[in-house]
Amino acid sequence: MNTEKESSRKEILKAAREEFLEKGYKGASLRSICKKAGVTTGAFYFQFENKEAVLKEILDPILAQFLLLMNQNVKSEFEEEASSSDADEWMVEMIWLHKAEFQILMTGTAGTPYEKVFETLREGLTNGFCMFFEKYGIAKVDPKLLDVLVRMRIESYLAVIQKDYSLEETKKLARQIGEYCDAGFEALVKLLKMEGSEKLPKTEYQKNGN
Amino acid sequence: MNTEKESSRKEILKAAREEFLEKGYKGASLRSICKKAGVTTGAFYFQFENKEAVLKEILDPILAQFLLLMNQNVKSEFEEEASSSDADEWMVEMIWLHKAEFQILMTGTAGTPYEKVFETLREGLTNGFCMFFEKYGIAKVDPKLLDVLVRMRIESYLAVIQKDYSLEETKKLARQIGEYCDAGFEALVKLLKMEGSEKLPKTEYQKNGN
Amino acid sequence: MNTEKESSRKEILKAAREEFLEKGYKGASLRSICKKAGVTTGAFYFQFENKEAVLKEILDPILAQFLLLMNQNVKSEFEEEASSSDADEWMVEMIWLHKAEFQILMTGTAGTPYEKVFETLREGLTNGFCMFFEKYGIAKVDPKLLDVLVRMRIESYLAVIQKDYSLEETKKLARQIGEYCDAGFEALVKLLKMEGSEKLPKTEYQKNGN
Amino acid sequence: MNTEKESSRKEILKAAREEFLEKGYKGASLRSICKKAGVTTGAFYFQFENKEAVLKEILDPILAQFLLLMNQNVKSEFEEEASSSDADEWMVEMIWLHKAEFQILMTGTAGTPYEKVFETLREGLTNGFCMFFEKYGIAKVDPKLLDVLVRMRIESYLAVIQKDYSLEETKKLARQIGEYCDAGFEALVKLLKMEGSEKLPKTEYQKNGN
DNA sequence: TATGAATGAGATTTCATTCAT
């Protein structure tokens, strides 16, 4: 039957994804989305409330999945060290499967409600990192530092998807980055412990002692 | 004198910086830039060729500076380890001084020639990293990995400026991130050497160096 | 039914024809075309790609017809002398029916691609004249002279349409001009043959033909 | 002294002539005229009241000369047949010397007061033709026909100047066209006399009588 | 005589959205 013609809704979503990716949300024009989708504007407005609704439909499910995985990831890293890398791999896989959406989210949502969604994501990951530090004996970690670390980690994911690497290559990179971050993390823990003890009153002789 | 009334050109640039920051390049409207600047559109087009020219005037000098510093940074990291952190500090300082511009560059240039400028920046840093790895005995580093590391480092800079930390706080964070990255780097070197020896039993430099 | 409201497209074309006629292409403003047509600018841009496209739609069909007729005219003048005046009459009629378009073409297309269309038309007629001269034994006619004669003939057509003569009056004028040009032509042939024989005593065709 | 720098006024006139020629009056922009003239807009408005004043300054002197010559031409053609061709030659020469201006007048003045100047010119020539016909015994010539003949003659002049022929070539062409027109004129006179006698009441016996 | 910054209306064009069919 309609094998030749995908449903309008899907065609629109596909075309919109491309346009948003290419020109950003503001820069993308409904006209050209509709043209690319082979659909009239009337059909568009039957399927979606407005331009923003398409963006929402593109990004929301991905975001939901991502948040879910992120939470699992964080939890498992905290509870059982073994499965940590598994969760990490899943996340990489999910991002890899939805390159376009994540890129739109990152670079194409200026002036959109989604502009601030990343911060939400980051806050989630930041919590996870916080617990992790605490597990290693650093009670009160500077939230500023945490934020940066989280963003670096996210960036590492995104760096990968912006290229057209295969899933295998992507996973290999993810493992290497994992090593990098783990080592960095341990070094920081050491540093912070030292700084923490330096801040205590007897700084002077501690310096000599070390 | 004319202290109360800055030159139109400067007013326009100021207003444009704000608008681009807030709404991205596409989302920013000339009308509202002009209104904010207290200037007519005619005056605008006397001062600038078009909308894009303002963006150019805002971003170009910053980019030039950044590229310069980046090169110095790379060079000094390669030649004398001591001054590395100095160059690093300068770069942090420069980015901190031009928060707005960098944020515009990052998130507000979709559909603009500047969209791809980051890649240029990254390529510069990537070269530096490459030399660094070679210095540590890793001859042919996977460019994919390099790219990710570079982007993480850049992201660390940018993460900081998006918050309103003081310059002091910013620099402290930068130092901590420096530790993190150095440790991560060393771990990677170790990992890569192992992988290398597993895969290519008798590389030339391995025979001599190890 | 909807006799009172012509289609937007037609209303726009009508209004544009008037405006172009009155103010030339550059001088005509879309705003006032739309207002005259009782249509919004949006409607205009739904129907036409841009201002130039309306001009194209107005002029192209007329030009095509004209070129067609011109070729027929030329051919018949060459082959059978009798029908020559028929074709001529048809052409006059056609021009008379499209006064506005031809006047726009003549006087209102400065700075437009159509600016040079007349030259194309003229080249067509010039070819015809050339054949005509050859038929009368003038082998190589000065193309400069031909060009002038052609333009005079075209001008004669256009002179007529710029006034509001009836079709009958127009045709009568056309006949008179026909006499004028025929006589002029014959005089020229005589002159050129004399000049030719003075300059080139024994041309090939002269030896045989005369 | 100021050999290197022509007076602003002259520079402006030169640049305007070029621009009007190229883009027509409406299409020509003051900005680009000023830029081409190496002059600021302020300087322009010191020298000229407005855009139209430049056009006036370019066209008026030429028009005055042309009208003068035209009258002489007409008069001499009427009084002494010998000098007719002299006056004709002068006119050709004058037009040749002011190609640009005449072309501007013809094709670049849509929407300008000068749009209708041609008609004035033509009326002058038409009067001359009228007298000429009367001299040959055609009392009341159809003004419609006269107008066409005049326009054809003018067109012949203009046809020549739009090409870059030398003055010599131009004059030769003018002479040939002169032959063409004279012969055409004579044929018309004959025709009109016949038509005239046909139209008079006592046609029947006149036909026999003549 | 000029400068050149500024004006502000108006140019063409594009936008997201609506609505009768």
Next chain:
DNA sequence: TATGAATGAAATCTCATTCAT
């Protein structure tokens, strides 16, 4: 479900012209 013509505000940009210096 869809069409596609229409809306009208707003977009970017250009215009001839002015004016303080």
